[in-house]
Amino acid sequence: MPKKxxxxxLSPTQQAAKFLGVSVLAGAVMAGIAxxxxxxxxxxxxxxxxxxxxxxxxxxxxxxxxxxxxxxxQGGQIATVYSRDRTVVDLKDMSPYIQKAIVAIEDxxxxxxxxxxxxxxxxxxNKNAQSGGVSEGASTLTQQYVKxxxxxxxxxxxxxxxxxxxxxxxxxxxxxxxxxxxxxxxGKKKILENYLNITFFGQQAYGVEAAAQRYFSKSAKxxxxxxxALLAGIVQSPSRYDxxxxxxxxxxRRNVVLQRxxxxxxxxxxxxxxxxxKPLGLRISKPKNGCITAVKDSSFFCDYVREVFLNDPVFGxxxxxxxxxxxxxxxxxxxxxxxxxxKSVQASLKNHVNKTDKVAAASTLVxxxxxxxLAMGQSKPYGYGKNETExxxxxxxxxxxxxxxxxxxxxxxxxxxxxxxxxxxxxxxVYPAPYxxxxxxxxxxxxxxxxxxxxxxxxxxxxxxxxGPYPLKKAMELSVNTYFVQMLExxxxxxxxxxxxxxxxxxxxxxxxxxxxxxxxxxxxxxxxLTMASAYAAFANRGTYCTPIAIASISQQLGGEKKSLPVxxxxxxxxxxxxxADTINTLLSGVVxxxxxxxxxxxxxxxxxxxxxxxxxxxxxxxxxxxxxxGAVWVGSATQKVKMVNITIGGQWHEKVFGxxxxxxxxxxxxxxxxxxxxxxxxxxxxxxxxxxxxDHDDGDNGDDGNDGRGDGDNGGNGNGNGENRGNDNGGGxxxxxxxxxxxxxxxxxxxxWTIGGNDGGNNGNNGGGNGDGGTWP
Numbered sequence: 001m002p003k004k005x006x007x008x009x010l011s012p013t014q015q016a017a018k019f020l021g022v023s024v025l026a027g028a029v030m031a032g033i034a035x036x037x038x039x040x041x042x043x044x045x046x047x048x049x050x051x052x053x054x055x056x057x058x059x060x061x062x063x064x065x066x067x068x069x070x071x072x073x074q075g076g077q078i079a080t081v082y083s084r085d086r087t088v089v090d091l092k093d094m095s096p097y098i099q100k101a102i103v104a105i106e107d108x109x110x111x112x113x114x115x116x117x118x119x120x121x122x123x124x125x126n127k128n129a130q131s132g133g134v135s136e137g138a139s140t141l142t143q144q145y146v147k148x149x150x151x152x153x154x155x156x157x158x159x160x161x162x163x164x165x166x167x168x169x170x171x172x173x174x175x176x177x178x179x180x181x182x183x184x185x186x187g188k189k190k191i192l193e194n195y196l197n198i199t200f201f202g203q204q205a206y207g208v209e210a211a212a213q214r215y216f217s218k219s220a221k222x223x224x225x226x227x228x229a230l231l232a233g234i235v236q237s238p239s240r241y242d243x244x245x246x247x248x249x250x251x252x253r254r255n256v257v258l259q260r261x262x263x264x265x266x267x268x269x270x271x272x273x274x275x276x277x278k279p280l281g282l283r284i285s286k287p288k289n290g291c292i293t294a295v296k297d298s299s300f301f302c303d304y305v306r307e308v309f310l311n312d313p314v315f316g317x318x319x320x321x322x323x324x325x326x327x328x329x330x331x332x333x334x335x336x337x338x339x340x341x342x343k344s345v346q347a348s349l350k351n352h353v354n355k356t357d358k359v360a361a362a363s364t365l366v367x368x369x370x371x372x373x374l375a376m377g378q379s380k381p382y383g384y385g386k387n388e389t390e391x392x393x394x395x396x397x398x399x400x401x402x403x404x405x406x407x408x409x410x411x412x413x414x415x416x417x418x419x420x421x422x423x424x425x426x427x428x429x430v431y432p433a434p435y436x437x438x439x440x441x442x443x444x445x446x447x448x449x450x451x452x453x454x455x456x457x458x459x460x461x462x463x464x465x466x467x468g469p470y471p472l473k474k475a476m477e478l479s480v481n482t483y484f485v486q487m488l489e490x491x492x493x494x495x496x497x498x499x500x501x502x503x504x505x506x507x508x509x510x511x512x513x514x515x516x517x518x519x520x521x522x523x524x525x526x527x528x529x530l531t532m533a534s535a536y537a538a539f540a541n542r543g544t545y546c547t548p549i550a551i552a553s554i555s556q557q558l559g560g561e562k563k564s565l566p567v568x569x570x571x572x573x574x575x576x577x578x579x580x581a582d583t584i585n586t587l588l589s590g591v592v593x594x595x596x597x598x599x600x601x602x603x604x605x606x607x608x609x610x611x612x613x614x615x616x617x618x619x620x621x622x623x624x625x626x627x628x629x630x631g632a633v634w635v636g637s638a639t640q641k642v643k644m645v646n647i648t649i650g651g652q653w654h655e656k657v658f659g660x661x662x663x664x665x666x667x668x669x670x671x672x673x674x675x676x677x678x679x680x681x682x683x684x685x686x687x688x689x690x691x692x693x694x695x696d697h698d699d700g701d702n703g704d705d706g707n708d709g710r711g712d713g714d715n716g717g718n719g720n721g722n723g724e725n726r727g728n729d730n731g732g733g734x735x736x737x738x739x740x741x742x743x744x745x746x747x748x749x750x751x752x753x754w755t756i757g758g759n760d761g762g763n764n765g766n767n768g769g770g771n772g773d774g775g776t777w778p
Contacts, residue, residue, distance in 0.1 A: 063328065063559040064088055064152060064206075065327060066557075067080045067085055068080065070302055072335060072337040073372075086210050088197045092221075094220045094221060095220060099192060101257055103192070104232070104257065105260050106236075110188065114183055115140065115183040142179040143176065144195065148199055196220075203215070205287075211231050225275045226258070229255075229258045230257075291382065296339060300376055303400055304550055305551060307400050308551060309322060309551075336551070336552055337375065337376075341375035344673025344676075345365060345377045345673075351650065352650045354379070355388075360393060363670055364530045364632055368538070368628060378392075391638065393634065397510065403509060404508045405507055405525075406621075411611070412520075412522065414536075414584055415496060415503065416520060416521055428689060430691055433469060434468060436461070438456060438457065439457045439459055446498070449515075451517065461480055462481070468482070478596065485521050487521075504547060532623045536630045539581050540629075543581035553567060585684070585685065588624070592607055597659070599668070606626060606683050607625065608624060609624020609664075609667070610623055610659075612659045617643050620636060626680075627682065629671060632667075645657070
């Protein structure tokens with residue numbers, strides 16, 4: 001007597017021996033190839049045995065791809081992403097109805113035959129011969145499962161998918177041999193469980209759990225009879241029997257399944273009739289896949305997390321290897337995103353800039369000392385429609401950002417000041433700082449070369465009343481251009497290159513900063529908000545720079561096993577001495593206290609920052625920090641084509657936009673909410689003595705009106721001269737001082753013969769911010 005297997009089939013050896021005579025025939029039936037029965041059997045007997053034996057005996061079953069869940073730092077869900085929406089569940093967590101329904105309609109003799117249903121093959125052959133076509137197939141559930149394994153292994157590679165599904169005799173024979181192995185190894189129940197977890201149910205749902213959630217918003221274990229029948233019917237043709245798009249066709253198919261269940265005595269005819277009378281009862285849950293569905297307006301941060309995963313070698317040596325892990329999914333990614341900070345950033349952006357405005361705004365917050373990215377948002381939503389963008393303005397181009405980043409204006413000046421202090425310059429350093437001056441004839445570069453002012457280029461201050469000499473503190477508060485150009489001439493470019501390298505400051509396209517005076521003093525180079533926020537965080541951290549990170553931990557659960565994956569760590573290193581950092585903190589505290597950044601100043605805690613406005617007012621910045629949070633805000637046009645003069649932003653009209661006016665208040669509101677309830681540490685400030693006053697600058701009789709940008713208060717009058725004592729809100733000649741600009745002009749300007757930007761700086765309206773192919777910076 002032949003040896004029987006559990007489940008009613010023959011042993012693998014017996015199955016192989018018996019099936020070789022019809023394997024090619026079965027393949028032909030399934031491929032839709034019409035061949036004479038006897039000729040096919042003869043071909044199989046003569047030519048199939050050797051090829052069959054050469055097929056590898058072990059089927060590699062990769063873990064099923066599943067959804068990945070991205071969480072904030074409190075464990076709240078941000079988004080789910082997946083190449084295939086699937087949640088693997090055990091057979092015990094699937095309704096008995098779905099188990100019976102799928103067997104009844106797909107392979108009613110599943111528990112009676114082995115890997116191959118010989119009766120089914122002959123029945124299909126006979127029926128197809130009578131019909132003159134292919135009206136019935138003969139694949140068992142086991143064979144279908146093997147085919148799905150091949151498709152799963154192919155992933156999203158179209159060539160491999162085509163190979164896995166091509167209708168050829170060779171592929172069919174290969175499937176059959178693997179089916180024999182699977183029957184021997186797994187047994188019927190495990191095969192059914194695997195099949196119900198792997199198969200496609202339409203509407204982006206893979207596996208019965210995802211299908212139950214998609215169509216009925218419930219778990220697979222809770223499926224009722226008529227619901228299970230509907231899902232089982234979809235499998236044969238997910239597009240044809242899609243209940244969302246063709247309810248009538250799906251109902252017919254469901255009723256066919258119910259009828260078949262009654263015929264095989266899984267249910268009574270009365271139960272079938274009652275179920276047929278019920279409506280489909282759909283409760284559709286729309287697919288929520290990808291960062292576009294992220295909550296808390298965190299789509300751009302979510303996308304940044306994806307870019308980190310796909311680009312960091314810690315997740316795989318090659319791009320292909322990393323993409324495979326990402327697409328395989330099953331990941332739970334806990335990020336550094338702070339929900340309180342994220343909510344505050346996005347609320348502030350929405351309050352100050354409308355998505356329909358001609359310009360956009362982006363803001364990023366990081367934690368000094370850890371590099372953790374706490375928030376990342378922008379005014380134009382993530383998407384592909386009008387007033388939306390998929391470009392993340394906060395990050396470098398390689399991570400989904402703009403081509404070049406955005407020129408930073410005077411927010412670059414603290415880097416130059418830090419380089420000078422590190423080199424031994426005193427915080428009391430005074431330079432003549434006239435209103436206008438030529439760039440130096442030559443400036444020493446770090447690469448052994450010398451930059452020369454062959455075009456006789458000039459630099460000027462914000463207005464004609466801004467005339468030195470100035471000490472560093474006052475020059476930083478007022479953002480005096482000529483002061484910092486003289487400082488660069490004094491120390492050379494190499495110290496600035498050195499410190500910006502230590503602070504991770506690169507252009508938005510990932511390249512090093514150009515060694516040119518305009519880049520090293522006036523911020524003509526495009527840089528991303530994340531880079532600026534992280535660099536300023538080093539000041540808050542008393543000179544130690546930490547690389548930004550977005551991922552705190554990752555676990556992966558596949559194939560019933562859960563493991564932790566390594567994640568990128570922040571690398572912290574000293575960029576400057578504590579004394580230098582403390583001095584910069586003191587200088588920039590003055591900017592928000594009595595300088596160009598007063599509108600950004602926080603009232604309840606120590607804070608510091610710097611404003612920046614670029615040529616033609618195409619970009620405005622505020623970058624600031626407290627001891628425990630650093631943030632950058634950029635406002636401008638991504639294409640660099642909008643001059644922010646006589647412009648309405650967020651419903652408010654602005655004659656001129658500058659760093660302290662629009663970006664400053666955005667930063668203030670974002671930081672206020674993000675830090676609410678948080679501790680309020682102080683800076684280690686240093687004493688910077690004022691230089692001996694020059695009597696020539698001590699009378700305030702010649703001050704300009706506040707409306708010219710020199711007034712200290714809202715009602716600043718004619719008493720704001722160049723003396724060291726600030727005038728009061730109503731002017732007053734005797735106490736006149738250098739009033740603070742409320743509407744300063746850009747922090748730098750270029751001679752008319754210099755080309756700014758070029759024609760190629762933008763990309764489809766969303767990807768500009770650079771110099772363009774034709775652009776040159778001095």
